[in-house]
Amino acid sequence: xxxxxxxxxxxxxxxxxxxxxxxxxxxLIRELEQGEMGxxxxxxxxxxxxxxxxxxxxEEYEGIGYxxxxxxxxxxxxxxxxxxxxxxxxxxxxxxxxxxGTEEQKKELLPKVAQGELILTxxxxxxxxxxxASGIAVKAAPKGDKFLINGTKLFVEMAHVAxxxxxxxxxxxxxxxxxxxxxxxxxxxxxxxxxxxxxxxxEDKLCEVRFEDVNVPGKNVLGKIDEGWPIVxxxxxxxxxxxxxESIGAIQTCVEMTxxxxxxxxxxxxPIGAFQALQHKMADMWTAMETSRYLVYEAAWMxxxxxxxxxxxxxxxxxxxxxxxxxxxxxVRLHGAIATSADHDIPLYYRRSKAADIAYGGTxxxxxxxxxxxxLV
Amino acid sequence: xxxxxxxxxKARRREFYDTCKELDKKKPPSLVGxxxxxxLDECWEYNLSCARxxxxxxxLALAWPPxxxxxxDMMDKVLFAEARGYYGIPGVDIFGVQMLAPTLLxxxxxxxxxxxxxxxxxxxxxWCELWSEPNAGSDLATLSATAVRKGDEYIxxxxxxxxxxxxxxxxxxxxxxxxxxARKHHNMTFILLDMKxxxxxxxxxxxxxxxxxxxxxxxDDAHVPARNIVGQEHEGWAVVNLLAGFERSGxxxxxxxxxxLEQLVAYCNQTKRHGQPLAxxxxxxxxxxxxxxxxxxxxxxxxxxxxxxxxxxxxxxxASAGKIFFSELGERFAFLATDILGPYGQVxxxxxxxxxxxxxxxFHEHFITTISMGxxxxxxxxxxxxxxxxPRMR
Numbered sequence: 025x026x027x028x029x030x031x032x033x034x035x036x037x038x039x040x041x042x043x044x045x046x047x048x049x050x051x052l053i054r055e056l057e058q059g060e061m062g063x064x065x066x067x068x069x070x071x072x073x074x075x076x077x078x079x080x081x082x083e084e085y086e087g088i089g090y091x092x093x094x095x096x097x098x099x100x101x102x103x104x105x106x107x108x109x110x111x112x113x114x115x116x117x118x119x120x121x122x123x124x125g126t127e128e129q130k131k132e133l134l135p136k137v138a139q140g141e142l143i144l145t146x147x148x149x150x151x152x153x154x155x156x157a158s159g160i161a162v163k164a165a166p167k168g169d170k171f172l173i174n175g176t177k178l179f180v181e182m183a184h185v186a187x188x189x190x191x192x193x194x195x196x197x198x199x200x201x202x203x204x205x206x207x208x209x210x211x212x213x214x215x216x217x218x219x220x221x222x223x224x225x226x227e228d229k230l231c232e233v234r235f236e237d238v239n240v241p242g243k244n245v246l247g248k249i250d251e252g253w254p255i256v257x258x259x260x261x262x263x264x265x266x267x268x269x270e271s272i273g274a275i276q277t278c279v280e281m282t283x284x285x286x287x288x289x290x291x292x293x294x295p296i297g298a299f300q301a302l303q304h305k306m307a308d309m310w311t312a313m314e315t316s317r318y319l320v321y322e323a324a325w326m327x328x329x330x331x332x333x334x335x336x337x338x339x340x341x342x343x344x345x346x347x348x349x350x351x352x353x354x355x356v357r358l359h360g361a362i363a364t365s366a367d368h369d370i371p372l373y374y375r376r377s378k379a380a381d382i383a384y385g386g387t388x389x390x391x392x393x394x395x396x397x398x399x400l401v
Numbered sequence: 402x403x404x405x406x407x408x409x410x411k412a413r414r415r416e417f418y419d420t421c422k423e424l425d426k427k428k429p430p431s432l433v434g435x436x437x438x439x440x441l442d443e444c445w446e447y448n449l450s451c452a453r454x455x456x457x458x459x460x461l462a463l464a465w466p467p468x469x470x471x472x473x474d475m476m477d478k479v480l481f482a483e484a485r486g487y488y489g490i491p492g493v494d495i496f497g498v499q500m501l502a503p504t505l506l507x508x509x510x511x512x513x514x515x516x517x518x519x520x521x522x523x524x525x526x527x528w529c530e531l532w533s534e535p536n537a538g539s540d541l542a543t544l545s546a547t548a549v550r551k552g553d554e555y556i557x558x559x560x561x562x563x564x565x566x567x568x569x570x571x572x573x574x575x576x577x578x579x580x581x582x583a584r585k586h587h588n589m590t591f592i593l594l595d596m597k598x599x600x601x602x603x604x605x606x607x608x609x610x611x612x613x614x615x616x617x618x619x620x621d622d623a624h625v626p627a628r629n630i631v632g633q634e635h636e637g638w639a640v641v642n643l644l645a646g647f648e649r650s651g652x653x654x655x656x657x658x659x660x661x662l663e664q665l666v667a668y669c670n671q672t673k674r675h676g677q678p679l680a681x682x683x684x685x686x687x688x689x690x691x692x693x694x695x696x697x698x699x700x701x702x703x704x705x706x707x708x709x710x711x712x713x714x715x716x717x718x719x720a721s722a723g724k725i726f727f728s729e730l731g732e733r734f735a736f737l738a739t740d741i742l743g744p745y746g747q748v749x750x751x752x753x754x755x756x757x758x759x760x761x762x763x764f765h766e767h768f769i770t771t772i773s774m775g776x777x778x779x780x781x782x783x784x785x786x787x788x789x790x791x792p793r794m795r
Contacts, residue, residue, distance in 0.1 A: 025474065026403045027708045033402075093402060283789045298792040300436050302784035310784055311722040318701035319694075325404045339694040391690035398662065400680040401670045 027321065029237050029259045032090070033097045040101035048105045056108045062229035063109035063180055071111070072140025081122070085134035092262070096269035096324035103273025106376055108228065109142050112270065112383075113181040114243065116263040117144035123184060124247030124255045129209065133188070145186040146259060147177035147233055155260065155385045157201040157253050162235060164193035164206060169242045171195075171208065173216075173235040181383070183219050183231035186212050190233070195250050202253040207246040213378075214238050226379035252368045261334055263384035264341035265327055268320040271380045275313045276401065278355040278373050284307060285359055302358055309354055312347045319343055335397035343389035345381040352377045404704065405478075415476055417484035420458070424451055427486040433750050434762035435769060436614030438491045451492025452524030460497050462522040464508065469518045475711040479652055479704075486656030492563035495565075497521045497528035501574055504644040508591075509631045516570075517593065528597070529567040530639070531575025531618060534560060539779050541576070542585050542638060546620060547647060548577035548592055550634075553627045555579070555592060557600070557620040565773075567616035568603045570596050576637045591637035593629040600624070610765035616650075645775065649720040650706040651727040654770060655699050656717035658727075658734055661763075662693060664756055665738055672755075679741065687735055699727045721780040728770035728777060735763035 028038065047067055056062055071077065080095050081087025095115070102111065118137050121144075136142040152159040162175030173193055183189055189210045196204030210217070216238035221230045247255050282304055286297030297304055323340040326333035350359055352374040356363040363370040381387065406414065427450075429443045435664070438448040455461050461479040465471025485493060493499065500522050506515050520526040535546040546559025557577055567573065572595055579590040600623035605613035632640040666689065668678040679685055703724045709716055738760040739746030750758035771777050785791045 025406060025704065025708050025711075029402060180507065184409075267729045271596055283791065286791065295792060298794075300782075300794060303789075303791050304778070304781040304791055305724075307722075307781035307784035310718070310789065311725050314705075314719055314722045315695075315698040315702050315726050319698040321402050322404055322697075322701045322704075325402055329405075336697065339697045342690065343694040343698055388687060391687050391694070394690035394693050395686040399666045399670070400686055400689065400690065401678055 027318070029097060031278055033094055034387075036090075037093060037097055037101055039074065040076075040098055041104070042193055043070075043205065044101060044105040044107060048107045051370060053106060053108060055076065057227040061185060062221075062227075063185065064360055067107075068109060069140055071109075072138070075138075075394065076111065077114065077140050078138030081118060081134050081138045085130055085138065087134065087138040090154075091328040092265075093324045095315075096320070097112065097266065099266055099269040100273040100276075101200075104166065105271035106276045106277075110145060110182040110185065112263060112266050112300060113145040113186075114143055116259050116384075117146050118190070119262050120146070120190060120246060120255050120259050121209075123258060124207070124252075125319075126243075129244070133209075142154070142187045143182070143185055144188050144190060145181050145183050146156050146190040146192070147180040147183065148192045149173070149179045150287055153178070155389050157198075160192055160201070160205055162191065162193045164191075164195050164208060164240070166195075167239075170238045171206075171242065173208065173210070173238040173244070175235055177233045179222065179230045180219075180233045182229050183212070183233045184221055184229060188212060189217075189233065190246065191240075192252065192256055198250075204250050205253040206249050207252040207255055209242045209244040209246050210238065210240055211236075212298075214240070228375045228376070228379050230348070249328050257334070257373065259268055260326060260384050261337045264337050264390065265320065265323045267380055268316075268340045268344040269324060270312070270343050271377075272317050274373050274376065275344075275351050277350055278312055278352045278370065279306070279309050281370060282309065282355045282358050285335065289360075296358075305354055305358060309351045312351055315345045316347045318338075331332040335394060336391040338385075338390035338397070341385060342387045342394060345387045345390075348377040348380055405636055406476075410476060411472070411478065414480040414484065416755070417460075417481045418452070418487070419759070421484040421488040421490045424454060424492070427637070428489070430757060431750070432489070432491075433757055433759050435610075435764045436565070436612060439569050439614050440612050444491075445569055448491040449524070449527075451490055452494065452527075453492075455492050456522060457523035459522075461493065461524055462502075462518075465502065465518070465522070472524060476707065477648060478713075479506040482650070482653040483656045485582050486653035487660045489657055489660070492519070492524070494524075494527050494572070496530050496570070497526065497572075497701065499713040500530065500583075500644050500647055501528055501534070502641060503647045505631060508640050513593070513629070513631065524573045527566070529564050529570035529573045529616075531561040531564055531567070531573045532564045533596075535562055539776055541641065542589075544576060544578060544589065546575075546684055547576050547581070548579050548590060548625070550579065550627060553634070555590075555625045555627055557594070557625055558590075560617060560619050562615075562617040562774075564603075564616045564618050565614055567596065567618050568605055572596060573618070576641055579637075581637045584694065586638040587635055589637040591631040592625060593631065593641040594623070594625045598623045598625060608765070609768075610762075612765075614769070620634070645654050646715055646717075646720070647723060650703040650710070651699070652703040652707065654731065655696065655703055655727050658731065661734065661738070661759070662696060664690065664759075665741065668755060669741065674743075685741055689741075692734060692737060695726075695730050695733070699730055702726065703750050705745060718784050721775075721783045721788075724774065725777045725780045728767070731763070731767040731770050735760060737765045739764050 076089035079090045083089045164171040164173045191208045191210050196205040198204030210301045216236045219233045289296050320340045323336040355370045429560040432444045438444045459472045462471045463473040464475045548555035548557045576589045580588045600621045606615045672679050745755050748754040786793050
């Protein structure tokens with residue numbers, strides 16, 4: 025056991041911190057919220073040059089071949105700066121290609137992902153808003169050597185700029201609902217696809233994506249027909265841990281900003297940080313951060329080692345969801361009225377805590393997985 | 402970052418678990434909760450027999466240096482605590498083995514170590530702590546019990562309180578004011594004393610559930626050899642701080658809760674309400690899952706603290722955060738479990754008590770972890786002042 029970062033991780037961390045400090049100011053984040061794209065293509069290109077998109081892609085597909093844990097370390101830094109963009113969406117989809125793709129699919133797509141030339145996203149949720157297979161009603165019907173996709177997906181992360189949409193569709197009415205699910209790599213320029221950005225708490229460009237008689241060639245099926253659900257479970261698991269790692273960084277910024285402000289803001293002729301009512305709240309925020317941190321590191325380590333960790337990943341997500349919302353909420357409260365201003369940075373974090381909570385499964389979804397894994401019948 | 406154990410560590414952990422599992426079979430049914438070992442004779446006897454079993458294997462001297470027949474390292478100590486916590490096995494004296502021995506190794510003279518360490522390792526001498534006083538609790542440095550030097554003896558007078566198991570202990574370690582004229586923090590000495598010394602009176606304090614884990618101890622001209630001190634004379638505060646830093650991961654308590662969760666899950670699977678298992682109730686599923694998440698978070702942080710201690714590093718903040726978290730998790734757990742049991746949640750150990758009344762007991766005992774070893778409010782001060790650098794209270 026050695027819970028320190030490796031040397032590689034320390035270097036990665038420092039490089040990311042320095043890079044983001046100059047390249048990702050809060051002014052840019054506000055611009056991206058207001059703008060249509062939701063990410064900055066020039067910055068995306070620089071991130072690719074640093075190797076971030078290729079981090080978890082093996083060298084044979086022109087990536088760097090680092091571990092999942094290394095990715096978690098990078099995402100923590102990204103989370104500190106709440107860098108917007110489709111990084112986790114792209115990488116989670118890339119994991120699906122890596123795990124279930126044909127050699128041809130991998131060779132075609134993964135090097136481009138590593139170069140920052142392809143943005144990927146996954147279309148999972150529908151009108152029901154649930155993360156389990158019972159919510160999948162979008163149909164893909166075979167038609168010759170093609171499939172015809174029809175239906176509407178919701179909350180698809182940055183589909184409006186994605187080159188490929190990984191569409192989770194129903195190819196057979198299944199009992200249980202996990203049966204009959206197939207994944208399709210859909211070129212987003214295919215006729216019949218239309219989208220609309222949904223206004224959200226974090227202005228993070230989640231999209232409604234409509235599929236109307238969208239033709240997808242059979243070679244774009246990812247994995248086995250009717251047996252795609254385990255790939256979705258893998259993406260939800262990896263995505264959940266990745267989102268948690270990002271959240272840990274954001275939580276840390278909230279704690280640091282609050283402590284710094286409490287030392288400098290004077291009321292009753294002393295810094296407000298001298299009052300125990302505030303001190304103990306900050307101690308609780310710090311404690312919540314540290315308990316989250318090692319839970320997430322443990323899940324990331326297990327994922328890296330290829331150990332079964334559905335339980336730990338869900339534990340981490342269910343726990344960190346609540347910690348991020350609460351710590352950022354308390355950051356606003358301890359700052360006082362100033363942090364309710366749209367110009368203040370803390371609300372950027374508070375609003376993202378809700379987005380982070382929902383992404384890759386909310387608290388109750390993951391608690392139900394935990395309930396099953398601890399043996400409740 | 403690597404959470405894995407080496408093959409050797411895994412083998413030792415298996416040995417710790419196997420031994421504790423065997424001892425569990427001999428455990429008296431009356432041993433419920435933390436403190437029954439101090440209260441009931443059969444439980445105290447069981448505690449002593451476990452201590453002898455562990456002593457035989459050298460497990461009471463884990464992470465000690467070879468010159469005192471030590472074996473293993475800090476990580477072994479943590480794995481051993483895990484196994485004992487999981488099976489609820491006593492036999493490792495919190496005060497002698499966990500707190501005093503590592504303190505002696507760092508701060509005591511060789512003469513003291515040669516005299517006091519071997520009986521601890523053999524599981525023969527049981528200790529108690531003599532720190533708090535009626536008017537010196539969290540603010541321990543304002544203590545008033547005195548030890549006046551007279552030749553080669555100290556004459557001790559005053560009162561100590563909240564002394565766990567003092568009525569069972571053979572020896573006690575405490576801090577006493579030895580130089581009333583010196584400034585705070587430089588006026589007390591850390592003294593080891595035989596609890597059979599004339600002039601010492603021990604009285605159990607009835608705890609809120611009618612049991613008596615704590616005692617108060619009165620000193621009335623008790624004569625103690627002046628050589629029985631740890632650290633420098635008048636510099637006992639430094640020893641107090643040193644001792645408070647040992648064995649803080651809380652892994653023992655966390656594993657005990659983990660076993661408790663397993664038992665509660667089994668209870669919910671087997672017990673029917675409204676014609677179906679309690680486990681099918683979505684509210685119960687959600688609340689138990691929430692607790693399981695928190696428990697895993699506590700465990701991961703405990704490993705962080707253990708990993709640091711194993712490298713002779715110490716994060717005061719993480720140790721305090723861990724203590725706050727696992728002890729308050731104990732409160733939540735006690736409330737949740739007694740909620741789930743419904744009317745049976747109020748039944749004391751008896752034929753009507755599910756799981757032998759352990760949750761009813763926890764409803765009382767959780768205060769012991771939140772209040773002892775530095776109250777959680779003091780732990781929050783530590784994080785705020787020493788960790789976050791916020792201004793200290795004056």
